Amino acid sequence: MKKYRHAHPEKIQAIKKKWKRTDVALVGRRAQSKRYRERYTPMIVEKNRRYAEQNPEKIKARREVAKALKSGILKKGECKMEGCDSKKVQAHHHDYSKPLDVEWACSKHHAELDGKVK
Ligand SMILES: [Zn+2]
Numbered sequence: 001m002k003k004y005r006h007a008h009p010e011k012i013q014a015i016k017k018k019w020k021r022t023d024v025a026l027v028g029r030r031a032q033s034k035r036y037r038e039r040y041t042p043m044i045v046e047k048n049r050r051y052a053e054q055n056p057e058k059i060k061a062r063r064e065v066a067k068a069l070k071s072g073i074l075k076k077g078e079c080k081m082e083g084c085d086s087k088k089v090q091a092h093h094h095d096y097s098k099p100l101d102v103e104w105a106c107s108k109h110h111a112e113l114d115g116k117v118k
Helices: 002-007 009-020 023-054 056-071 107-113
Strands: 089-093 102-106
Touching: 002 009, 023 056, 056 089, 089 107, 102 107
Parallel strands: none
Antiparallel strands: 089 102
């Protein structure tokens, strides 16, 4: 059997592909993701809730930025780090009590600015 698998990888692939499309496999996958959701969703929700509770000013500041971006009050700039050409920028706050006083940085440089990466 092992030899056959080795000699005909494309046939094994086809069998696997066919199996994935069967109802049994589909139901199995659904059950698996349901188990995953049931197991982890409460933890994620709880973690997010705790974070929001401990960092209300951060949540508020981010919401203000999102609102300002949507209404055009704020425009995304370029990453403030020289020579960085990343187009995906995030708002970096120096002071969360001034939610619209932000600098723009890509995720990598934002982490550096926050002191997460040394
Ligand atoms: Zn950058």
